[in-house]
Amino acid sequence: MGGLIVNQVELRNFISHRNTSLSFDLGVTAIVGPNGAGKTSILDAISYSLFKVHSRGREEYVVNRGEKEASVRLTFTSGGRRFLIEWNIEKGKRTRGRLYELYGEEKKLLIADGEKAIVPEVEKILEIDRDLFLQAVYVRQGEIESLVEAKPAERKRMMARLLGIEDLEEAWDRMKEVIEVQRTRLAWLEAEVKKMDETRSKLKELERKVGEAENDYKMLEGKVVEAKVKSEGLKAILKKLDDEKAKFEELEREKLKVRGDIALASLDVERIEKELKKLEQAYRRLEEVREGYEAYQKNSAKLEELQVKAAKLEGLERQVNLIEERIRGVEDRLKTVQRRLTDKLRQYSGLLGVEATSEDLPSLKWEVLDRLRRTKTHLEEERVRARREVEKLGGRLGEVERLLEELTLSPEQCPICGRQLTIEHFSRITLNLRKEAEELKDKVKVAQHEAERLEAEVKKVERLIIEVEAIDLSEVEELSDEALSLNNELERLRQEKERYVDEVKGLRSDLEELNEVKRKVEKLKPFYEAYLEAQGVIRASIDKWELERKLGVKRAERDALKDRLRQVEEELNRLSYNPAVHDRFKGEVEEAERKLTLLESQAASRKAEVETLRKLIEEIKGELQELEAKRAELERRRRFVELLEKVRRCFSKDGLQRVIRARAKPLIERCAKEYLEKFNLEYSDLKLDEDFNPTVLGPLGEQPIETISGGERVAIAIALRLAIARALAGPRLELMMLDEPTVHLDDERRRELVEVLKKFFREGPRILPQLILVTHDREVEEAADTVYLVARERGYSRVRSEEAYPTAM
Numbered sequence: 001m002g003g004l005i006v007n008q009v010e011l012r013n014f015i016s017h018r019n020t021s022l023s024f025d026l027g028v029t030a031i032v033g034p035n036g037a038g039k040t041s042i043l044d045a046i047s048y049s050l051f052k053v054h055s056r057g058r059e060e061y062v063v064n065r066g067e068k069e070a071s072v073r074l075t076f077t078s079g080g081r082r083f084l085i086e087w088n089i090e091k092g093k094r095t096r097g098r099l100y101e102l103y104g105e106e107k108k109l110l111i112a113d114g115e116k117a118i119v120p121e122v123e124k125i126l127e128i129d130r131d132l133f134l135q136a137v138y139v140r141q142g143e144i145e146s147l148v149e150a151k152p153a154e155r156k157r158m159m160a161r162l163l164g165i166e167d168l169e170e171a172w173d174r175m176k177e178v179i180e181v182q183r184t185r186l187a188w189l190e191a192e193v194k195k196m197d198e199t200r201s202k203l204k205e206l207e208r209k210v211g212e213a214e215n216d217y218k219m220l221e222g223k224v225v226e227a228k229v230k231s232e233g234l235k236a237i238l239k240k241l242d243d244e245k246a247k248f249e250e251l252e253r254e255k256l257k258v259r260g261d262i263a264l265a266s267l268d269v270e271r272i273e274k275e276l277k278k279l280e281q282a283y284r285r286l287e288e289v290r291e292g293y294e295a296y297q298k299n300s301a302k303l304e305e306l307q308v309k310a311a312k313l314e315g316l317e318r319q320v321n322l323i324e325e326r327i328r329g330v331e332d333r334l335k336t337v338q339r340r341l342t343d344k345l346r347q348y349s350g351l352l353g354v355e356a357t358s359e360d361l362p363s364l365k366w367e368v369l370d371r372l373r374r375t376k377t378h379l380e381e382e383r384v385r386a387r388r389e390v391e392k393l394g395g396r397l398g399e400v401e402r403l404l405e406e407l408t409l410s411p412e413q414c415p416i417c418g419r420q421l422t423i424e425h426f427s428r429i430t431l432n433l434r435k436e437a438e439e440l441k442d443k444v445k446v447a448q449h450e451a452e453r454l455e456a457e458v459k460k461v462e463r464l465i466i467e468v469e470a471i472d473l474s475e476v477e478e479l480s481d482e483a484l485s486l487n488n489e490l491e492r493l494r495q496e497k498e499r500y501v502d503e504v505k506g507l508r509s510d511l512e513e514l515n516e517v518k519r520k521v522e523k524l525k526p527f528y529e530a531y532l533e534a535q536g537v538i539r540a541s542i543d544k545w546e547l548e549r550k551l552g553v554k555r556a557e558r559d560a561l562k563d564r565l566r567q568v569e570e571e572l573n574r575l576s577y578n579p580a581v582h583d584r585f586k587g588e589v590e591e592a593e594r595k596l597t598l599l600e601s602q603a604a605s606r607k608a609e610v611e612t613l614r615k616l617i618e619e620i621k622g623e624l625q626e627l628e629a630k631r632a633e634l635e636r637r638r639r640f641v642e643l644l645e646k647v648r649r650c651f652s653k654d655g656l657q658r659v660i661r662a663r664a665k666p667l668i669e670r671c672a673k674e675y676l677e678k679f680n681l682e683y684s685d686l687k688l689d690e691d692f693n694p695t696v697l698g699p700l701g702e703q704p705i706e707t708i709s710g711g712e713r714v715a716i717a718i719a720l721r722l723a724i725a726r727a728l729a730g731p732r733l734e735l736m737m738l739d740e741p742t743v744h745l746d747d748e749r750r751r752e753l754v755e756v757l758k759k760f761f762r763e764g765p766r767i768l769p770q771l772i773l774v775t776h777d778r779e780v781e782e783a784a785d786t787v788y789l790v791a792r793e794r795g796y797s798r799v800r801s802e803e804a805y806p807t808a809m
Contacts, residue, residue: 029773034791071087072086223599268558292531320501
């Protein structure tokens with residue numbers, strides 16, 4: 001594809017035009033009118049439509065002063081395809097455009113957006129960018145003959161601007177500032193990277209300290225548990241001693257009371273015995289069974305106490321069973337959680353490509369994501385380059401096929417330069433073009449395959465990114481926390497079970513005599529029943545036995561009191577309460593509590609220290625990560641600075657600028673020679689020195705251009721301008737627009753310019769398919785195929801078509 005032929009332009013409220021439409025055919029179109037009539041606005045409309053370029057400064061200045069909005073439409077042909085581009089401009093709003101491809105009466109919308117989207121698409125279609133258009137197609141006022149009339153320094157500057165060398169010089173100068181900025185950043189990064197060893201040493205020291213602190217914390221935790229067990233044991237003993245003390249004091253008080261009661265009962269017995277000696281026999285039986293009765297009472301009380309302990313033992317055994325069930329449940333849950341956590345970590349490790357733990361999983365996830373995203377960016381850039389290569393090769397293939405088609409249709413004429421071809425020349429060109437077409441097809445296939453491979457790689461990396469982003473960090477954290485909580489719960493339950501088991505063992509030891517006591521109670525039961533029976537007999541006695549009964553009661557009361565006194569004394573002996581031992585245990589309990597409090601405080605302090613150190617470690621690790629990133633940036637920037645310096649050297653006068661001048665000069669000379677041959681002048685060649693000062697070769701030999709006539713100089717200026725344009729645009733040059741080419745010319749030179757335009761753009765073989773002229777000189781109409789007259793009427797530009805001068809026969 002490529003090339004540009006303007007078909008039609010329509011202006012509405014655009015600069016000075018209210019509603020203007022112009023059609024352009026092949027050949028020379030002259031737009032004539034006085035200064036200020038609105039001629040250049042038409043060229044502005046064409047350049048604005050294609051590349052958003054105009055000579056009015058700000059965007060809103062292209063809208064007519066009395067209007068709020070304007071529009072411009074341009075129909076053009078490129079590579080045999082027709083296109084329509086239109087822009088709507090509103091003051092204070094973003095300009096919107098549309099690009100269509102035309103198929104007869106139908107049109108297909110290619111793109112609808114702003115300048116950043118549409119202009120690149122136009123450049124792609126035309127194969128001409130904005131700068132090339134301004135340098136090769138659109139020739140402003142005074143640029144034709146200024147190349148040959150300018151002073152050497154000015155001519156060199158103009159050629160530098162046309163060839164883009166001026167931009168290279170400016171880029172070379174500006175890159176110095178960029179490099180200095182980068183070097184400043186490099187110096188700062190180097191200073192930062194030097195901190196890495198010190199930071200690593202800090203991290204190592206903190207890790208050592210946290211290891212020591214964790215060991216101390218675990219040791220203190222063990223001591224706290226031991227201290228709690230010891231404290232609880234001592235508290236239990238102290239409570240028992242407190243109970244014994246209370247029991248001892250209670251028995252002592254009862255002992256004093258019983259002794260007093262015994263003394264009173266003995267006085268009553270002595271008094272009644274004197275009166276009821278006869279009742280002794282009745283009470284003899286009671287005396288005979290009293291010991292068995294008392295033994296029964298004693299063993300019954302003990303049996304009741306042991307039965308209470310048996311019930312307590314049964315409850316404790318049930319409690320132990322319940323705790324064991326809970327332990328099994330917690331162990332099962334812990335295994336499940338640990339299995340799930342292991343499965344997750346194994347799954348994520350496989351995805352990340354490295355063994356991951358619950359602690360380092362987050363950092364690994366973001367590290368892998370960052371690496372994948374960088375890989376994706378690199379692959380996407382490679383994919384864009386591959387697609388551009390496909391488009392570039394396809395464009396060249398289309399151009400070669402077009403040339404082959406033109407050769408087939410016109411085998412006697414060269415499609416590139418238009419010269420007549422011999423059969424041998426035709427065969428050689430055809431063979432070369434077909435060979436190039438086959439090579440281009442192979443290259444297109446290879447480039448397309450590479451683009452498809454890169455597309456597959458991008459999709460693969462995108463799938464990996466999605467899978468890594470789906471890693472559920474919160475789930476892993478929850479499983480880790482749950483496993484820790486279950487371990488703590490398991491330890492607590494085991495300790496509780498041990499405490500209950502110890503208590504069960506104690507109760508079982510106490511209950512070993514339960515059966516023996518039951519047997520004794522059963523054996524002593526007859527004595528108990530006999531005693532009750534004797535009492536019943538006495539109570540049932542008639543009045544004469546009343547005293548005997550009273551005596552018996554008193555004796556029994558006295559004996560019971562004695563038995564009770566004996567029991568109290570036996571209990572006192574069994575208690576073996578020792579106040580000194582009691583006081584000693586009080587001191588031991590207080591000391592154990594003090595040690596426990598101290599150990600708990602030390603453990604809490606160590607735990608806080610561990611947490612603080614861990615936070616510091618995380619901060620140091622964060623600093624190291626930042627420093628690693630800075631080190632990576634340092635390496636990148638070093639390579640970048642080296643690259644910038646290489647590029648800057650390339651942009652220097654002795655680099656790419658010299659290469660461009662060296663390559664452009666012979667190409668311009670060759671193209672100028674071809675145009676001079678077509679102009680049929682007596683000068684056969686044009687030479688340029690290193691600073692692009694022109695000399696011509698004629699009958700008198702090599703001559704400075706200043707020594708030739710005005711008309712010849714105009715012709716040579718046009719040839720040189722066309723040669724420069726062709727050197728820049730190549731075979732795609734189909735159009736040239738000249739704005740006021742006669743400005744500053746006297747009558748003679750203006751006449752000569754008209755003759756040159758007539759000769760080379762109208763009467764002889766056309767050197768370009770299309771030429772658009774803007775001028776205020778009516779003489780130029782003689783060189784035109786189509787003439788438009790532009791005038792100002794009531795503040796607006798009016799355009800009308802006028803019949804052109806007939807072509808000379």
